[in-house]
Amino acid sequence: MNAKAVSIKVEDKLYQNRYLVDAGRPHIQIKDEAVCARCATRQCTVCCPAGCYEDGEGPVVLTTDGCLECGTCRVICTTHRNVEWEYPRGGYGIQFKFG
Amino acid sequence: MSEKFDVIVVGAGASGNAAAYTLARSGLKVLQIERGESPGAKNVQGAILYSDALERIIPDFREEAPLERHIIEQRMWVMDERSYVGTHFRSDDFNKPPYNRYTIIRARFDKWFSDKVKEAGALVICETTVKELLRDDAGKVIGVEVDRTDGRIYANLVILADGVNSTLARKAGFRPELDPRHVALAVKEIHFLPKDVIESRFNIQDEEGVVIEMMGKITHGMMGTGFLYTNSDSISVGVGCLLSDFMAQKITPYQLLEQLKAHSSVAPMLEGGEMKEYAAHLIPEGGYHAIPQIYGDGWMIVGDSGMFVNAVHREGSNLAMTTGRIAAETVIELNREGKAMSAANLARYRARLDDSFVMKDLKKYKDLPEIFDANKQFLTTYPSLLNRSAYDMLKVDGEDKRSKQKDIYRGFRAERGLMGLLGDAYKLWRAFR
Numbered sequence: 001m002n003a004k005a006v007s008i009k010v011e012d013k014l015y016q017n018r019y020l021v022d023a024g025r026p027h028i029q030i031k032d033e034a035v036c037a038r039c040a041t042r043q044c045t046v047c048c049p050a051g052c053y054e055d056g057e058g059p060v061v062l063t064t065d066g067c068l069e070c071g072t073c074r075v076i077c078t079t080h081r082n083v084e085w086e087y088p089r090g091g092y093g094i095q096f097k098f099g
Numbered sequence: 100m101s102e103k104f105d106v107i108v109v110g111a112g113a114s115g116n117a118a119a120y121t122l123a124r125s126g127l128k129v130l131q132i133e134r135g136e137s138p139g140a141k142n143v144q145g146a147i148l149y150s151d152a153l154e155r156i157i158p159d160f161r162e163e164a165p166l167e168r169h170i171i172e173q174r175m176w177v178m179d180e181r182s183y184v185g186t187h188f189r190s191d192d193f194n195k196p197p198y199n200r201y202t203i204i205r206a207r208f209d210k211w212f213s214d215k216v217k218e219a220g221a222l223v224i225c226e227t228t229v230k231e232l233l234r235d236d237a238g239k240v241i242g243v244e245v246d247r248t249d250g251r252i253y254a255n256l257v258i259l260a261d262g263v264n265s266t267l268a269r270k271a272g273f274r275p276e277l278d279p280r281h282v283a284l285a286v287k288e289i290h291f292l293p294k295d296v297i298e299s300r301f302n303i304q305d306e307e308g309v310v311i312e313m314m315g316k317i318t319h320g321m322m323g324t325g326f327l328y329t330n331s332d333s334i335s336v337g338v339g340c341l342l343s344d345f346m347a348q349k350i351t352p353y354q355l356l357e358q359l360k361a362h363s364s365v366a367p368m369l370e371g372g373e374m375k376e377y378a379a380h381l382i383p384e385g386g387y388h389a390i391p392q393i394y395g396d397g398w399m400i401v402g403d404s405g406m407f408v409n410a411v412h413r414e415g416s417n418l419a420m421t422t423g424r425i426a427a428e429t430v431i432e433l434n435r436e437g438k439a440m441s442a443a444n445l446a447r448y449r450a451r452l453d454d455s456f457v458m459k460d461l462k463k464y465k466d467l468p469e470i471f472d473a474n475k476q477f478l479t480t481y482p483s484l485l486n487r488s489a490y491d492m493l494k495v496d497g498e499d500k501r502s503k504q505k506d507i508y509r510g511f512r513a514e515r516g517l518m519g520l521l522g523d524a525y526k527l528w529r530a531f532r
Contacts, residue, residue, distance in 0.1 A: 008353055008354065008357045010351070010353045013288070013353060013374070013377035014377060016374060016375055016376050016377055017376055017377060017378075020136065041346075043345075043346045046345075046348070046349055046350070046351055047284070047342070047345045047346060047351070047352070048351075049284065049286045049351075049352040049353060049379035050379065051351070051353070068377075068378060068379040068380075069141065070284065070379040070380055070381050071263065071264040071277070071381050072284050072342065072345075072379070072381065074264075074276075075276065075277045075279055075282060075342055075381070076279055076342055076345070076346050078279060078346075085264075085266075086266065087134055087228050087264075087266060088134075088228070089228055089246050090134050090225075090226040090227040090228040090245070090246050090247070091134070091135075091136050091225070091226030091227075093141075094140075094141070095135065095136045095140040095141075096135075096139065096140055096141065096142065096143060096205070096206050096376065096378060097206055097375070097376055098204045098205070098206050098207075098289045098333075098375070098376050098378075099139055099140075099141075099142045099143050099144065099146070099204065099205035099206040099209070099378065
């Protein structure tokens with residue numbers, strides 16, 4: 001169980017899943033990018049199990065296509081409450097084959 | 100949809116299906132609304148089904164429900180990086196019908212349960228997300244608004260079975276935002292393997308199953324557990340930890356799962372399998388103190404949305420089904436008595452739950468989340484000491500056992516101190532008594 005020996009791209013995992021992406025209508029949004037740019041912790045970039053939040057220079061970048069709809073990002077944004085979180089429109093989003 | 104329903108049930112998971120089925124069977128006019136493409140498409144669980152809860156709703160479910168394996172053996176592993184100290188409990192009594200627990204695949208199981216709901220007479224509509232609750236001037240819930248044209252639908256009562264995130268209950272102010280200390284984030288993969296490979300690997304026969312629960316260093320000191328369940332021709336493997344702990348760590352959930360899968364005791368069990376899905380889900384683990392108001396004028400909350408999970412015993416779907424059934428039975432009774440779906444009358448639901456195993460069990464462990472949260476040694480120091488002790492005592496290297504035992508005792512004293520050890524023992528006793 002050596003942390004260094006285990007490297008994984010979350011994209012490889014998400015690739016196994018079935019999604020009906022509601023193109024152009026993301027169900028989660030960052031309320032104010034400026035707030036993210038100031039955020040020191042950026043827990044969303046670590047805690048999101050689908051790796052939807054990307055860290056970098058400036059604001060956090062959110063791509064919701066691989067979202068597993070767990071709600072983690074909304075719950076952990078405790079300081080800023082900067083995540084606008086809704087379920088996707090009926091029929092869209094992740095469709096678990098096994099669940 | 101201009102017609103009015105007796106009850107609208109939001110969600111087609113375990114609790115929603117239990118409620119909708121029980122209500123529809125009694126002859127009430129029920130509408131169930133599900134946002135997934137089909138029932139189960141949005142639902143994630145480990146997944147263990149406890150027979151008793153379903154048996155009270157559909158007594159002959161075994162004849163047709165899609166069940167994977169009945170559990171005959173439970174393993175509990177306390178792990179460090181390279182080893183585990185484990186207990187295995189296998190019983191012939193668990194191998195006799197009627198079986199007590201099964202592994203299930205939720206997408207398949209929920210689809211079956213939903214078909215039963217339809218057979219019972221409920222109208223089930225999928226691919227429809229409820230946007231908000233409709234309320235009258237007095238604040239009474241009178242229906243829902245969905246994301247379809249002319250999407251206002253009315254009912255005497257709305258049952259919220261919309262899961263841990265319960266967007267609806269939060270928006271309506273019935274429940275606060277989830278506290279990161281009250282929810283665990285679990286990630287899970289399903290790996291497919293030939294049936295006979297699973298059976299030889301786990302020392303089981305046709306339809307028999309094994310569950311493994313894992314704790315210790317695998318969660319990096321975070322409050323949580325790993326798990327591995329045998330299905331018919333697949334294995335579910337996952338790990339879940341409290342969100343508040345994830346926030347303080349710098350490890351992603353999928354890295355944590357990869358490390359668990361790579362552990363020398365787990366990897367051989369997955370060897371050769373084909374991973375076909377990766378899922379994540381929040382589990383409400385705040386226990387008794389985290390349960391919100393669960394009824395009001397024209398509304399009730401059941402299942403995960405009401406935080407009904409017994410984290411200690413890994414029980415959830417049975418609490419979901421039981422709260423769904425009891426909510427429905429309360430409504431049926433009130434309806435028979437010609438009483439309104441008011442907060443005062445629906446208070447019977449909470450009273451019935453208080454009398455049931457649901458609240459009694461949650462009350463029993465009400466302080467446990469705090470105790471573990473404040474005492475990380477249970478998840479780090481002790482698993483390490485335990486594994487080191489086992490290794491030292493079993494290793495044959497010319498040193499006498501009494502000296503080894505002394506070293507082990509010194510190790511425990513050095514890590515925790517005598518008062519620390521006694522205090523920890525007391526804390527555990529208090530939490531589980």
